[in-house]
Amino acid sequence: MAEVKFVNVIKEFEDEKKGKVRAVNNANFVVKDKEFLVFVGPSGCGKTTSLRMIAGLERQSSGDIFIGNRLVNKVHPKDRDIAMVFQDYALYPHMTIKENLAFGLKNLKTPKAEIEAKIKEAAAILSIENLLDRKPRELSGGQKQRIAVGRAIVRNPSVFLFDEPLSNLDAKLRVQMRVELSELHKRLGATVIYVTHDQVEAMTLGQRIVVMNGGEIQQIASPEELYENPNNMFVAGFIGSPPMNFIKARLDGNQLMTADYTLTVPVGLLDKYKAYQKEEVVLGIRPEDIISLNLLNHQPNHNVIEPTLKVVEHLGAELLFYFNIGEDQVTGRVGADAKLKSLSKVKLYINMEKMHLFDPNTQERI
Amino acid sequence: MAATVSETSKKWSWVNFKQFMKDYGWCYAFIALPFLLFLVFTVYPLITAFIMSFQEYGILESKFIGFENYKYLLENEIFWKSMKNTVIYTVGTVPVNILITFFLALMIFPINKRSQTFFKASFYLPAVTSGITMSLIWLWMFDPTESGLMNIVLGWFGFDQQMWLASSDSALFSIMLMTYIGGHGSGVILYLAAMGGIPKSLYEAADIDAASWWSKLKNITWPLLKPTTLYMLITGVIGSFQVFEATYVMTQGGPNFATTTIAYLIYQHAFQYYQFGLASAEAFILGFVIIIISVLQFKYMSSDVEY
Amino acid sequence: MELKSVTDPQYQILLDEKKDFRRKTYKKIGLTIIYIFLVLWAVFTFVPLLWMLSSSFKDSSAITAVPPELLPKKPTLDAYKRIFEVGGMARWFLNSTIVASISTIINVFFASLAGYAFSKLKFPGRNTIFWVLLSSMMIPGQVTLIPLYILVVNTLQLENTYFGLIVPGMVSVGSIFLMKQFMSSLPSSLIDAGRIDACSEFGIFRKIILPMAKPGLAVLGIFTFVGHWNNFFWPFLITNTNSMRTLQVGLTSFRFENLQDYGAMMAGAVCSAVPMIIVFLALQKYFLRGITIGAVKG
Ligand SMILES: Nc1ncnc2c1ncn2[C@@H]1O[C@H](COP(=O)(O)OP(=O)(O)OP(=O)(O)O)[C@@H](O)[C@H]1O
Ligand SMILES: [Mg+2]
Numbered sequence: 002m003a004e005v006k007f008v009n010v011i012k013e014f015e016d017e018k019k020g021k022v023r024a025v026n027n028a029n030f031v032v033k034d035k036e037f038l039v040f041v042g043p044s045g046c047g048k049t050t051s052l053r054m055i056a057g058l059e060r061q062s063s064g065d066i067f068i069g070n071r072l073v074n075k076v077h078p079k080d081r082d083i084a085m086v087f088q089d090y091a092l093y094p095h096m097t098i099k100e101n102l103a104f105g106l107k108n109l110k111t112p113k114a115e116i117e118a119k120i121k122e123a124a125a126i127l128s129i130e131n132l133l134d135r136k137p138r139e140l141s142g143g144q145k146q147r148i149a150v151g152r153a154i155v156r157n158p159s160v161f162l163f164d165e166p167l168s169n170l171d172a173k174l175r176v177q178m179r180v181e182l183s184e185l186h187k188r189l190g191a192t193v194i195y196v197t198h199d200q201v202e203a204m205t206l207g208q209r210i211v212v213m214n215g216g217e218i219q220q221i222a223s224p225e226e227l228y229e230n231p232n233n234m235f236v237a238g239f240i241g242s243p244p245m246n247f248i249k250a251r252l253d254g255n256q257l258m259t260a261d262y263t264l265t266v267p268v269g270l271l272d273k274y275k276a277y278q279k280e281e282v283v284l285g286i287r288p289e290d291i292i293s294l295n296l297l298n299h300q301p302n303h304n305v306i307e308p309t310l311k312v313v314e315h316l317g318a319e320l321l322f323y324f325n326i327g328e329d330q331v332t333g334r335v336g337a338d339a340k341l342k343s344l345s346k347v348k349l350y351i352n353m354e355k356m357h358l359f360d361p362n363t364q365e366r367i
Numbered sequence: 368m369a370a371t372v373s374e375t376s377k378k379w380s381w382v383n384f385k386q387f388m389k390d391y392g393w394c395y396a397f398i399a400l401p402f403l404l405f406l407v408f409t410v411y412p413l414i415t416a417f418i419m420s421f422q423e424y425g426i427l428e429s430k431f432i433g434f435e436n437y438k439y440l441l442e443n444e445i446f447w448k449s450m451k452n453t454v455i456y457t458v459g460t461v462p463v464n465i466l467i468t469f470f471l472a473l474m475i476f477p478i479n480k481r482s483q484t485f486f487k488a489s490f491y492l493p494a495v496t497s498g499i500t501m502s503l504i505w506l507w508m509f510d511p512t513e514s515g516l517m518n519i520v521l522g523w524f525g526f527d528q529q530m531w532l533a534s535s536d537s538a539l540f541s542i543m544l545m546t547y548i549g550g551h552g553s554g555v556i557l558y559l560a561a562m563g564g565i566p567k568s569l570y571e572a573a574d575i576d577a578a579s580w581w582s583k584l585k586n587i588t589w590p591l592l593k594p595t596t597l598y599m600l601i602t603g604v605i606g607s608f609q610v611f612e613a614t615y616v617m618t619q620g621g622p623n624f625a626t627t628t629i630a631y632l633i634y635q636h637a638f639q640y641y642q643f644g645l646a647s648a649e650a651f652i653l654g655f656v657i658i659i660i661s662v663l664q665f666k667y668m669s670s671d672v673e674y
Numbered sequence: 675m676e677l678k679s680v681t682d683p684q685y686q687i688l689l690d691e692k693k694d695f696r697r698k699t700y701k702k703i704g705l706t707i708i709y710i711f712l713v714l715w716a717v718f719t720f721v722p723l724l725w726m727l728s729s730s731f732k733d734s735s736a737i738t739a740v741p742p743e744l745l746p747k748k749p750t751l752d753a754y755k756r757i758f759e760v761g762g763m764a765r766w767f768l769n770s771t772i773v774a775s776i777s778t779i780i781n782v783f784f785a786s787l788a789g790y791a792f793s794k795l796k797f798p799g800r801n802t803i804f805w806v807l808l809s810s811m812m813i814p815g816q817v818t819l820i821p822l823y824i825l826v827v828n829t830l831q832l833e834n835t836y837f838g839l840i841v842p843g844m845v846s847v848g849s850i851f852l853m854k855q856f857m858s859s860l861p862s863s864l865i866d867a868g869r870i871d872a873c874s875e876f877g878i879f880r881k882i883i884l885p886m887a888k889p890g891l892a893v894l895g896i897f898t899f900v901g902h903w904n905n906f907f908w909p910f911l912i913t914n915t916n917s918m919r920t921l922q923v924g925l926t927s928f929r930f931e932n933l934q935d936y937g938a939m940m941a942g943a944v945c946s947a948v949p950m951i952i953v954f955l956a957l958q959k960y961f962l963r964g965i966t967i968g969a970v971k972g
């Protein structure tokens with residue numbers, strides 16, 4: 002049983018130059034038992050700080066943190082039933098791998114035989130048996146990564162904390178480790194809290210994702226939910242690559258007036274937007290919902306625009322193309338068989354069923 | 368919204384104190400011994416010395432005499448003489464030695480790594496011998512008879528023998544001369560480290576701009592080494608204002624006060640005449656001068672070199 | 675310079691090659707001059723030490739012989755005998771070894787502990803305390819000397835004791851600064867890992883930090899040892915019996931008691947200098963590295 006719960010948690014740092022810096026502002030969330038939860042957000046948004054507060058390496062300025070129903074505000078890291086994997090692995094350079102793995106258990110006065118057994122088990126899980134007598138500097142990045150995970154496993158904690166564990170690996174290894182971590186989570190049946198700034202990693206690993214920005218939690222949801230129903234423009238822009246397009250517009254009846262085109266809002270959605278009639282709004286549309294007409298087998302009679310493409314990029318199976326609506330740059334993504342050309346005028350269909358509207362002032366989704 | 372940072376925990380209470388000690392107690396324990404020594408052997412003496420400088424100090428009884436000590440010193444010829452000696456010594460050694468150091472570093476820089484290490488070590492080696500040892504050796508080398516090495520060497524070139532330390536005309540200069548030979552090792556190492564830190568691209572850009580060797584030296588190397596030069600200047604001045612061992616061992620401040628430096632005068636007043644009050648006043652003047660000079664140097668020399 | 679159009683390309687190539695050759699020759703000549711100069715300067719700086727060595731093996735007549743002998747014709751150990759028997763070199767040497775060794779051990783341990791706290795731990799007042807300590811380095815020693823002397827000699831009655839020699843210089847601010855500089859280059863995540871691995875705070879220092887800081891400790895240890903071995907003023911003030919004198923103090927007092935015995939003085943100088951030179955030659959790389967750690971930039 003290891004839920005992790007934040008209640009009104011605030012963390013402020015004293016910065017010599019800037020005075021008080023609020024790294025985490027009023028965070029509230031619950032990580033469910035055995036859940037794989039990912040924190041994601043741009044650099045400096047407070048992910049690491051949140052993780053370190055769970056670990057007990059950093060004391061929150063106010064608010065309460067619970068781990069498995071126990072209030073841990075003043076509990077030392079060693080007593081929190083957690084283990085952590087660091088970005089730079091933090092393997093003790095002067096100890097062998099075996100000593101590295103045993104260090105925590107020894108400090109906890111675990112019997113020798115038990116330490117041996119646990120190391121053996123972890124080594125088998127991670128297939129690192131042949132590395133045990135080496136020193137960290139004799140290992141490759143991927144191997145160090147495994148040892149760091151191994152050090153967490155031998156502690157048999159109920160919560161695993163990962164701080165950008167894959168960011169120092171090359172792209173190929175990262176994909177491989179991602180799969181392994183996912184399997185490991187299923188096998189160990191522990192709660193995992195994982196920090197990354199890579200949204201692909203977040204989407205593939207997380208059962209639920211916490212999106213943070215500027216110390217604030219923006220949204221907590223499953224990957225699908227985040228993608229389909231982002232709470233606000235930040236989440237919409239952060240999740241998905243290339244990001245969602247934002248186009249300034251005005252709502253008038255079922256007409257959405259952009260700078261260059263008038264689009265039609267599907268009838269089913271109109272009810273939601275009642276309050277914004279005759280108001281400025283921001284239209285959000287994902288690149289894959291801007292479709293080249295020559296790929297459609299029916300001819301839609303509205304929501305077709307005909308811009309001049311500025312640039313078309315070939316990514317093999319896909320094309321990315323760029324054009325402007327008013328001052329807003331718009332990105333589209335279609336299959337390579339659309340055969341678009343730079344600087345040509347093309348007919349594009351905008352799938353308004355997938356549209357989002359945002360309030361330009363609050364940036365919230367309407 | 369949530370209350371700002373721990374309003375309640377700021378107030379003093381036994382519980383809060385215990386928590387504070389649990390959180391930070393060991394941090395303070397880690398620095399406790401050095402801090403305690405600092406209080407006992409630096410802060411306490413500093414305060415006492417300050418008080419003493421306004422006293423006529425006696426073992427049994429001291430009496431306050433206001434600024435008398437300072438006044439006495441400022442009107443005292445020997446004090447000014449020692450001040451002058453110290454300044455001459457500083458001006459005559461520090462800049463010269465920095466220049467020597469700089470040119471040695473400049474010459475070592477282009478040669479290969481192994482030779483570099485060899486010369487760094489050779490130039491540093493004399494620095495591990497003590498000031499006393501060096502002073503004794505030079506005392507012997509400066510022997511005014513014909514068996515002194517310096518006179519032997521002068522003889523080879525057909526010059527007359529000199530009195531060196533034994534004459535008030537040449538004593539101070541002799542002590543300065545001693546600093547010119549040896550003892551540049553650590554400065555050379557610092558300069559070399561700094562030179563290694565100057566981006567190569569600057570020189571390449573200069574080469575393309577057809578800059579001469581001299582122009583690169585003047586416009587790139589020297590200005591970018593300014594922080595190192597400043598560091599050596601400040602530490603050099605602080606050190607040379609306190610020069611003591613050489614004058615004590617070689618000349619005892621003589622002849623005729625020609626090598627009496629401030630540090631030596633303080634020693635004399637304090638430990639030969641037991642005028643503790645006067646010596647304290649003198650020490651404070653010395654400290655004041657050193658701090659002023661360091662600050663001035665820092666202000667006028669430091670520019671915002673960033674690379 | 676602009677590139678002139680050349681009528682005869684063959685001639686131009688010849689010209690360029692000639693120029694290139696000249697440049698290379700200049701460079702070679704320049705390097706040769708540099709080497710010659712550097713070697714000469716190195717020899718030059720060794721002259722005092724060589725003269726010391728040579729003089730220490732001369733007997734009383736050879737030392738003042740006219741014409742002078744650059745190398746002793748009949749090397750003897752007479753001078754060494756005098757500095758040991760008349761002076762008391764054995765005892766001085768022992769005292770210096772004791773004082774320098776103990777001071778070094780204490781200094782390295784406590785300075786690294788404090789340096790670790792100042793660089794890696796966070797606690798209220800950390801920076802203030804550090805800056806107060808550091809700025810005390812600006813105060814010349816003479817200022818605090820007299821009360822320090824009274825405190826140690828009169829109040830604590832530590833004249834002519836090892837305690838009196840060692841205690842005031844037990845942990846220097848300079849060492850703390852050096853260690854702080856060194857420790858701040860160690861990765862902080864290892865400390866966090868240690869905490870999660872249930873290590874006590876002191877355990878983290880002893881089991882994780884100290885082993886990693888070994889090169890820094892070696893540098894500090896060597897510098898402290900040499901510094902204390904060569905230290906003169908404080909031991910000079912607080913010892914006045916020959917049996918408690920350190921080497922530097924003993925040599926100085928010998929010089930004033932035996933004004934003209936240069937041979938013995940040089941023998942003493944050899945005893946003082948040679949151990950440090952051996953230490954230096956053996957541990958050269960630590961010395962050369964240590965100098966740059968200690969210097970504050972700007
Ligand atoms: N020890 C500290 N002292 C002062 N400010 C800090 C400290 N640690 C973090 N901060 C500040 O808190 C904010 C959040 O930092 P945090 O390390 O949690 O970001 P992050 O989301 O992990 O970013 P990254 O992706 O770059 O790792 C930043 O603005 C940072 O500057
Ligand atoms: Mg981070």
